[in-house]
Each structure stands twice: as structure tokens, then as C-alpha cells.
Amino acid sequence: MIRPYILAETNWKHVKDESFELAILPWGATEAHNYHLPYATDNFQAEAMVQESAKMAWEEGHKVVVLPTIPFGVNTGQKDIYLDMNLNPSTQLAILRDIITVLNNQGIYKLLIFNGHGGNNFKPLVRELGLEFPNMFISFCFFPQMFNKSMYFKEAGDHADEMETSLMLYLRPDLILPRAEWGRGEAKKFKVNAFNEGWAWAERQWSKVSADTGIGNPEYATKDKGERFFKDVCEKLSKLLKELCDADLEHLFE
Numbered sequence: 001m002i003r004p005y006i007l008a009e010t011n012w013k014h015v016k017d018e019s020f021e022l023a024i025l026p027w028g029a030t031e032a033h034n035y036h037l038p039y040a041t042d043n044f045q046a047e048a049m050v051q052e053s054a055k056m057a058w059e060e061g062h063k064v065v066v067l068p069t070i071p072f073g074v075n076t077g078q079k080d081i082y083l084d085m086n087l088n089p090s091t092q093l094a095i096l097r098d099i100i101t102v103l104n105n106q107g108i109y110k111l112l113i114f115n116g117h118g119g120n121n122f123k124p125l126v127r128e129l130g131l132e133f134p135n136m137f138i139s140f141c142f143f144p145q146m147f148n149k150s151m152y153f154k155e156a157g158d159h160a161d162e163m164e165t166s167l168m169l170y171l172r173p174d175l176i177l178p179r180a181e182w183g184r185g186e187a188k189k190f191k192v193n194a195f196n197e198g199w200a201w202a203e204r205q206w207s208k209v210s211a212d213t214g215i216g217n218p219e220y221a222t223k224d225k226g227e228r229f230f231k232d233v234c235e236k237l238s239k240l241l242k243e244l245c246d247a248d249l250e251h252l253f254e
Contacts, residue, residue, distance in 0.1 A: 005058040006051060008068050021063040021245040022110045023103055026050045027092075029073030029117035031084040034160035034185055034214030036177040037168055039083070043071050045164070046116025048171050049143060049233055056238035062245040065108075070095065073117040078206040081213060093125050097132070104133050110244055113140035114237075118158055137249050141240065143233050152229045157185055157216010163229065165218035170226030182219070183212025 004010050004018075026049075028042035038044070047069045054064045071085075074092070078084040087095075096113075103111060113122055122140040129138055144163065153162040160183075168176055187210045194200035206213065 003055065005054045005064055006066050019063060020065040020108050022112060022241060023065050023067055023108050024050050024054060024112045024114055024241065025067045025099065026069040026114045026116060027073065027120060028069055028071055029075060029119060030071055031075050031078060032081050032213040033164065034183045034212050034218065036182045037160050037165060038172070038175040040071065041160070041164055041168055042073065042116040043069050044172055045167050046114055049230065049237060050114045052234040053237035053241055056234065057241040057245065060242065062242050064241050064245060074119040074121070077203045080207050089121065089125065092120070093128065096125055096129060100129055100133055100136055100138065104136055109135050109249065110137045111139070112241070112244060115140055115142040146233055146236055152225055154220045155217040159216060160214035160218060161185055161216025162218050162221045165221035166223070166226035167230060168226070169221060169223040170230055173223065183214050185210070185212065185214030185216045185218055187215040
């Protein structure tokens with residue numbers, strides 16, 4: 001069944017008479033996710049969340065359109081992990097500029113970038129593009145920050161961890177290796193403690209931090225946890241989509 005809010009599925013017969021209020025761009029990555037999860041984990045998650053949330057908004061009369069997912073992200077710290085694909089931030093800026101040019105020229109002045117990959121940092125890009133396109137309202141969000149993950153998951157982590165494994169057990173269990181093949185996701189920390197405390201930053205060299213490419217123990221992951229988290233994310237995201245559609249760009253503050 002064609003979903004009219006998914007650009008990749010809809011058609012010119014529908015689009016030519018439509019007037020979309022908000023474009024949504026899922027942006028993921030292609031990278032190793034421990035031993036057991038697929039390379040496109042970030043893409044599967046981001047796309048599923050955006051599509052479900054857009055459905056909820058569309059069914060309430062909000063004119064959203066989901067653009068095709070960008071499947072590559074910033075993976076500069078994983079250059080020696082086999083087939084981890086990298087887009088430099090400067091490349092992301094160029095891609096975004098071209099996409100925003102199309103939207104701006106065609107009268108779609110609201111864009112939400114839905115980030116599915118921790119290595120992507122859209123804030124400086126949005127700042128720069130905001131100067132170039134003063135008519136556009138460009139925003140982004142990153143779903144792991146939407147809730148306190150400890151409300152859903154026992155183990156902390158940030159890559160191929162309990163959260164991501166639970167989500168994929170719900171979304172694409174056909175692509176997950178048996179539990180006996182899962183790595184522990186044990187990760188080394190910096191010897192310089194300021195980086196561990198978060199008030200100073202340096203990029204992690206992935207192959208020196210994790211043997212299995214995971215950061216966070218997936219042992220306690222379940223489909224039920226993934227389903228609960230997914231549905232809560234989609235419910236909250238759909239509210240954001242609806243608020244963005246309704247927002248008057250001339251009166252955003254109170």
C-alpha cells in the first residue's frame with residue numbers, strides 16, 4: 001500500500017497537488033554494530049521511527065513528507081574497521097545545502113533532520129545553513145536523548161548496546177545473529193579522565209576501544225523492551241512533527 005507521506009513510495013500524481021508543511025530527513029550510518037547487529041542498524045532504526053511518527057501525524061491531518069534516508073554518517077574514528085563508511089562533516093554540509101536548496105525553492109520552509117547515529121553532529125551545520133537560508137527553519141533531533149534510557153534498559157551503552165539490540169529484536173530480528181554470537185560490548189576508557197567526565201572531548205579510536213565494535217553490554221536485550229521504547233519514541237516524535245507543522249515561523253517564541 002502506498003504511503004502518501006513517504007516520498008520514496010508516493011508518485012507525481014499525488015505530489016503535484018500536495019502542499020507539504022514539513023520535510024523530515026532520516027540520517028543514519030553504515031558501520032559495524034558488535035558481532036550480531038547489521039551494518040545498517042542506525043538506518044533501520046531511524047527510518048522506522050520517522051515513518052511511524054509521520055503516519056501518526058499524517059492521519060491527524062498534518063502535511064509531512066519523509067525524505068529518503070541518508071545511509072552514511074561521520075565515522076572518522078572507525079577508519080580501520082572494515083567497510084565502516086564515512087562521510088566527512090564537510091560532505092554532510094554539502095548534501096544538506098543541496099537538499100535545503102530544493103526545499104527552499106519549492107516553498108517547503110521547515111526541515112527536521114532525524115539523526116540515527118551518534119557520530120553525526122548537525123549543530124554547526126544547521127548554524128551555517130541557517131545563515132545561508134534565512135527563510136528556512138532547520139532543526140534536528142537524536143532519539144537516544146528523548147528519554148532516560150535507564151527507564152527501559154538495564155545496561156548503559158552507546159553503540160550496539162542493550163537499547164539498539166532491543167530495537168532491532170523488535171524491528172528486524174531476521175538480521176540478528178543468535179545470542180551465543182553476541183559480543184559483550186566491553187569498552188576501554190581514556191586514561192585522561194576529563195574525557196570520561198564529558199567536559200573535555202577527543203575522538204575515540206574505535207579499534208583501540210572495543211574488540212567487538214560494541215560499546216555496552218547487549219545481554220539483557222529483549223524484543224519487548226525494544227517495542228516499548230520504539231512506541232514511546234514514535235509517540236513523542238509525532239507530537240514534535242505536529243507542533244512543527246503548526247508552528248508560525250514569525251512567532252516562534254513566547
